[in-house]
Amino acid sequence: MNFLIIILSLISFIVYKIYQKLRVPKGLENVPTISSTGFIIELLNKAGPDKRWEKMKDLVEKEGIGKFWFNGEWMVMITDLGLVKDIITKSDLYPKIPLEESFPGSLIAQYYGTNVVMSNGDVWRRHRRITNPSFRSLPVHVFVESVMKLLDVMEKVDNEPIEIKNFMHSLTLDVLGRAAFGFDFNNLEDPKNVYVTTYNEVLKELGNPLYFVIPFLSYLPRPEALKKMTKLNNLYDGLVEKKRQSMKSGELDEKINNNSADLLEHMISACNDPENPTLTNDELRYNLAIFMLAGHDTTANSLTTILYLLAIHKDAQKKVRDEILRVLGDNLMPSMEQHKELKYMNMVINENLRLYPPIAQLSVRKNVQDVKFDDHIIPAQTPLFLSVYGIHHSSKNWENPEEFIPERFENEKHDHFAWLGFGGGSRACLGNNFSLIEQRITLCALLRKYEVSLPADSIHKDKLQIEPDNSGTMGPYPIPLIFKRRTE
Numbered sequence: 001m002n003f004l005i006i007i008l009s010l011i012s013f014i015v016y017k018i019y020q021k022l023r024v025p026k027g028l029e030n031v032p033t034i035s036s037t038g039f040i041i042e043l044l045n046k047a048g049p050d051k052r053w054e055k056m057k058d059l060v061e062k063e064g065i066g067k068f069w070f071n072g073e074w075m076v077m078i079t080d081l082g083l084v085k086d087i088i089t090k091s092d093l094y095p096k097i098p099l100e101e102s103f104p105g106s107l108i109a110q111y112y113g114t115n116v117v118m119s120n121g122d123v124w125r126r127h128r129r130i131t132n133p134s135f136r137s138l139p140v141h142v143f144v145e146s147v148m149k150l151l152d153v154m155e156k157v158d159n160e161p162i163e164i165k166n167f168m169h170s171l172t173l174d175v176l177g178r179a180a181f182g183f184d185f186n187n188l189e190d191p192k193n194v195y196v197t198t199y200n201e202v203l204k205e206l207g208n209p210l211y212f213v214i215p216f217l218s219y220l221p222r223p224e225a226l227k228k229m230t231k232l233n234n235l236y237d238g239l240v241e242k243k244r245q246s247m248k249s250g251e252l253d254e255k256i257n258n259n260s261a262d263l264l265e266h267m268i269s270a271c272n273d274p275e276n277p278t279l280t281n282d283e284l285r286y287n288l289a290i291f292m293l294a295g296h297d298t299t300a301n302s303l304t305t306i307l308y309l310l311a312i313h314k315d316a317q318k319k320v321r322d323e324i325l326r327v328l329g330d331n332l333m334p335s336m337e338q339h340k341e342l343k344y345m346n347m348v349i350n351e352n353l354r355l356y357p358p359i360a361q362l363s364v365r366k367n368v369q370d371v372k373f374d375d376h377i378i379p380a381q382t383p384l385f386l387s388v389y390g391i392h393h394s395s396k397n398w399e400n401p402e403e404f405i406p407e408r409f410e411n412e413k414h415d416h417f418a419w420l421g422f423g424g425g426s427r428a429c430l431g432n433n434f435s436l437i438e439q440r441i442t443l444c445a446l447l448r449k450y451e452v453s454l455p456a457d458s459i460h461k462d463k464l465q466i467e468p469d470n471s472g473t474m475g476p477y478p479i480p481l482i483f484k485r486r487t488e
Contacts, residue, residue, distance in 0.1 A: 024067070025074060027370070027377030032059045034068035034077065043209045048466030049360035049389040049474055061394055063374065071102065071215055075364070075383040079390040081397060083373055085417045087365060087384060088425040094365040095120040097383060102364065106218040108206045111229055113286035116430065117294065118363060126277050131287060134266035135430050137259055142178045143438050144333050146171055147445045149188050154483065161455050161480035164307055166191065168300040175438060176296045181239045181264035181288060195235060199292065201228045207471030236285040243268045264288065291431070293472055298358035299435045301475030303442055305356040306349065308464060309404055310447075311454040311481050316406060320345050321447045328444060339440055347406040349439055353421030354392045355404060356464065360474040362386040362423055388420045389474070450483040
């Protein structure tokens, strides 16, 4: 009898805990509910952010928010610009949720750790103080040299389809490797070298949707994945140690003084300030890992989608090319002053980032106190999910949001928080200028030399097909494009 009572009590306790988890918090009862089952099915079916948005946009646009149950708790998706502004501009009231809290014990939490993107408060300010100066002096010559190498590699093909996504990823990885920590991946000439292969394998492991849908799987051993991650981490650790040794020899100070230092060298130099807290070797590695993702995948995907847009909008391609020829004259690459003169190109870049934001949603945050929104009260500690893709494609925020209209950025008439291509507020992307300069230099070189078009049998002929964004960045499936040498 006592045994039966124990079993019934245990069952009752489990049922009660499940009820507590599934019960909609007070204040969110009337918030539109997004199908959690549908959301999970979309993830497992490897649907991109565009397909997920299509399924939920009518429901979320109604009030600018929607709730869904995921990872054991109720979360709120937000596209309302008033609430978006509040969250982005008040980072202390809406701190980011650390990866270790969202996915405890996971490989993704181990790999990215505590870095400048995922930290809060004084910890974030310490990371920001070290990393921010690194982006003030960019080695533009590295961008130019890498793009020239890209042109040499592409020289072998003319008027035939080239799978451009791989080329853009090779280009941006080579640029980031040299500019961020003085390491040449040589991905353009050797795309299957061990470092690149290991990096891609690690990202694939981190982006496995099963570990997001069933978080407890993270507690199971993953020896092969851990081996790959350790191999990549050893590369980062070796680079950090090498830079620290160069500081002791005085070589690093010399590079800082002659403006030839890379981002990691600037960070290690900033860590040498006796008046301020520094970053540990582990923290430097975590920041290198997040820079690799944010500074490589994002720009590569943006370059891929902008070339696709110009391939299907030949009038816009001609306008960008005419502007390049007019502004640059006989110069192959734009000077720093000429970057600002490429006004139409910049509008195209902004419109591309609106249509295909490289980050489909910002890091999940939580509110430290109850928040009143219209007729709802969002309880404190609710995970808040800012959908960049949804904000950019909402008909409440943009007129004809699915259409490619670069001119909408001519006079910047849109709400400031309706465009989050690089995030916003004090937590905006540190590398936005890095990415924009790289995009402009690449476009100037390619469009001056080639006319770009989409093959008639392309899977993207009716609409861009977007891959799932489980690794953290959003991009299309491979896109073969035809690059025909210009004769003018």
